[in-house]
Amino acid sequence: xxxxxxxxxxxxxxxxxxxxxxxxxxxxxxxxxxxxxxxxxxxxxxxxxxxxxxxxxxxxxxxxxxxxxxxxxxxxxxxxxxxxxxxxxxxxxxxxxxxxxxxxxxxxxxxxxxxxxxxxxxxxxxxxxxxxxxxxxxxxxxxxxxxxxxxxxxxxxxxxxxxxxxxxxxxxxxxxxxxxxxxxxxxxxxxxxxxxxxxxxxxxxxxxxxxxxxxxxxxxxxxxxxxxxxxxxxxxxxxxxxxxxxxxxxxxxxxxxxxxxxxxxxxxxxxxxxxxxxxxxxxxxxxxxxxxx
Amino acid sequence: xxxxxxxxxxxxxxxxxxxxxxxxxxxxxxxxxxxxxxxxxxxxxxxxxxxxxxxxxxxxxxxxxxxxxxxxxxxxxxxxxxxxxxxxxxxxxxxxxxxxxxxxxxxxxxxxxxxxxxxxxxxxxxxxxxxxxxxxxxxxxxxxxxxxxxxxxxxxxxxxxxxxxxxxxxxxxxxxxxxxxxxxxxxxxxxxxxxxxxxxxxxxxxxxxxxxxxxxxxxxxxxxxxxxxxxxxxxxxxxxxxxxxxxxx
Numbered sequence: 001x002x003x004x005x006x007x008x009x010x011x012x013x014x015x016x017x018x019x020x021x022x023x024x025x026x027x028x029x030x031x032x033x034x035x036x037x038x039x040x041x042x043x044x045x046x047x048x049x050x051x052x053x054x055x056x057x058x059x060x061x062x063x064x065x066x067x068x069x070x071x072x073x074x075x076x077x078x079x080x081x082x083x084x085x086x087x088x089x090x091x092x093x094x095x096x097x098x099x100x101x102x103x104x105x106x107x108x109x110x111x112x113x114x115x116x117x118x119x120x121x122x123x124x125x126x127x128x129x130x131x132x133x134x135x136x137x138x139x140x141x142x143x144x145x146x147x148x149x150x151x152x153x154x155x156x157x158x159x160x161x162x163x164x165x166x167x168x169x170x171x172x173x174x175x176x177x178x179x180x181x182x183x184x185x186x187x188x189x190x191x192x193x194x195x196x197x198x199x200x201x202x203x204x205x206x207x208x209x210x211x212x213x214x215x216x217x218x219x220x221x222x223x224x225x226x227x228x229x230x231x232x233x234x235x236x237x238x239x240x241x242x243x244x245x246x247x248x249x250x251x252x253x254x255x256x257x258x259x260x261x262x263x264x265x266x267x268x269x270x271x272x273x274x275x276x277x278x279x280x281x282x283x284x285x286x287x288x289x290x291x292x293x
Numbered sequence: 294x295x296x297x298x299x300x301x302x303x304x305x306x307x308x309x310x311x312x313x314x315x316x317x318x319x320x321x322x323x324x325x326x327x328x329x330x331x332x333x334x335x336x337x338x339x340x341x342x343x344x345x346x347x348x349x350x351x352x353x354x355x356x357x358x359x360x361x362x363x364x365x366x367x368x369x370x371x372x373x374x375x376x377x378x379x380x381x382x383x384x385x386x387x388x389x390x391x392x393x394x395x396x397x398x399x400x401x402x403x404x405x406x407x408x409x410x411x412x413x414x415x416x417x418x419x420x421x422x423x424x425x426x427x428x429x430x431x432x433x434x435x436x437x438x439x440x441x442x443x444x445x446x447x448x449x450x451x452x453x454x455x456x457x458x459x460x461x462x463x464x465x466x467x468x469x470x471x472x473x474x475x476x477x478x479x480x481x482x483x484x485x486x487x488x489x490x491x492x493x494x495x496x497x498x499x500x501x502x503x504x505x506x507x508x509x510x511x512x513x514x515x516x517x518x519x520x521x522x523x524x525x526x527x528x529x530x531x532x533x534x535x536x537x538x539x540x541x542x
Contacts (some may be wrong), residue, residue: 013320014318014319015316015318016319018309019310019311019313022306022309022310022313025305026302026303026306029301029305030298030299030302030349033298033301034295034298034299057314058362059317059324059326060326060327060328061319062320062321062324063320063321064322065322067428068335068336068345068347068348068349069347069348069349069426069427070340070346070348070533074340075346076342090524092477098337098338098341099336099337099340100337100338101333101337104333104336107336107348108327108337109329109332109335110335110339110348110351110352110354111326111331112326112333114352114353114357117353117430117432118353118360118361118364119350120432121364121367121368121432121521122364122367124525124528125367125368125370125371125372125524126371128371128372128375128376128532129371129374129378131532132374132375132378132379132531132536133378134534135382135532135536136378136382136384138384138386139382139383139384139385139386139535140384140385142384142385142386146319148474153297154367154536159421165529188492202391219504225423233443248356261353270329273511281488
């Protein structure tokens with residue numbers, strides 16, 4: 001393939017512009033696929049766009065041609081500044097004539113430039129819109145990291161309709177159901193034995209399999225990351241702290257700090273409602289919490 | 294995850310490089326993009342159909358006038374959407390910073406901007422008005438004009454810029470630009486031509502049909518410039534303050 005260097009010559013000497021655009025395009029594509037941060041995804045999208053624009057412009061290059069603006073001597077209507085007298089007389093005689101083929105070779109194709117001009121404008125518009133959406137997402141969830149976002153959204157879904165989540169799993173394993181309940185509260189950095197079924201149940205509850213596959217592998221790291229934020233959310237309302245304490249009591253033997261924290265915080269509360277550990281009440285409570293979110 | 298994502302990226306790269314072998318080489322005048330009948334038609338006939346020497350402007354505003362009109366509408370819709378998303382938005386994690394700018398605007402910066410902004414704005418008018426005979430046009434002039442307002446917002450604060458160009462006026466101006474564009478198109482339709490067939494404007498303008506297209510293109514570009522100016526500034530004002538229009542960068 002490379003013995004006489006023809007491929008190499010063709011690809012890397014005569015078509016270097018394509019190599020550059022391919023490299024830029026791959027950088028943008030990788031940024032869009034692999035990065036978790038939404039802003040970084042947008043940067044990847046911009047690089048991708050730039051690669052496409054460069055590709056079009058480089059295709060529009062013509063050897064020995066100038067920019068697509070008529071030189072005064074080629075303008076069929078003549079220069080607008082000089083030779084007005086001569087121009088009008090010549091127009092009377094035979095009118096403006098189209099450029100002949102020799103002169104056409106002297107100008108680059110205007111079409112790629114026009115298309116890329118509009119593409120740049122649309123790129124700005126989409127980028128502005130995407131940034132606005134990112135700001136909105138941050139306001140709602142406090143993060144623009146994609147994996148953290150997915151876990152948060154999933155948690156909210158479970159809070160809003162726990163019945164669906166319960167139905168989707170085995171009725172025989174009541175212990176796992178209880179654990180499932182406790183998922184809604186954040187300090188999941190518990191012992192690995194309880195961690196594992198949680199992740200599995202989550203994966204079941206979710207319909208999209210491709211995303212959950214990733215998530216099960218990294219639930220642990222994510223949960224540890226989101227811990228401070230989530231523990232903040234437990235302190236926001238008395239109801240929230242109540243539900244978390246019931247959850248933590250059910251999955252009782254947990255030595256982690258977050259659980260004990262939330263328990264101590266909500267110390268006066270459980271006395272008021274001693275039977276709150278019943279499943280139904282927690283479910284209704286969780287349901288009532290959702291409009292606040 | 295990152296390792297897995299490399300696989301489709303590399304596959305796409307290999308495919309593109311494989312296809313690049315079939316592309317014309319750099320600057321080849323016989324390449325399809327340069328030798329197509331469309332290209333030669335634009336180059337040879339733009340001067341006959343219109344009196345615009347800048348073929349890019351002619352193609353943008355006349356041959357592809359429909360496309361450019363909706364391009365402007367896209368920009369307008371993007372500005373409206375950003376406003377709709379961020380207006381009065383607040384969530385549990387929205388910034389609760391007290392937007393009190395304790396730092397006075399820098400003397401050197403503000404005075405430099407005070408000198409620069411009029412020049413920038415005059416230059417934007419030049420770029421806009423000379424889009425037919427030299428590189429430039431509505432989009433470029435509008436972006437330069439919007440940048441001048443953003444410069445004011447950056448050197449003083451957003452309030453100072455919003456006094457000069459309030460946000461409600463922004464969207465009024467943006468809508469006015471689209472109305473100007475569409476109005477010229479409709480006017481040429483009522484004069485007996487097709488939508489955006491500027492040559493019919495020669496019936497009411499004391500010029501030839503080619504020159505009527507020239508002037509109509511100028512009007513269209515002014516419409517585009519108005520919209521782009523307003524939306525650029527509106528995008529900045531909304532995005533830099535999460536829609537609160539107070540404080541900001």
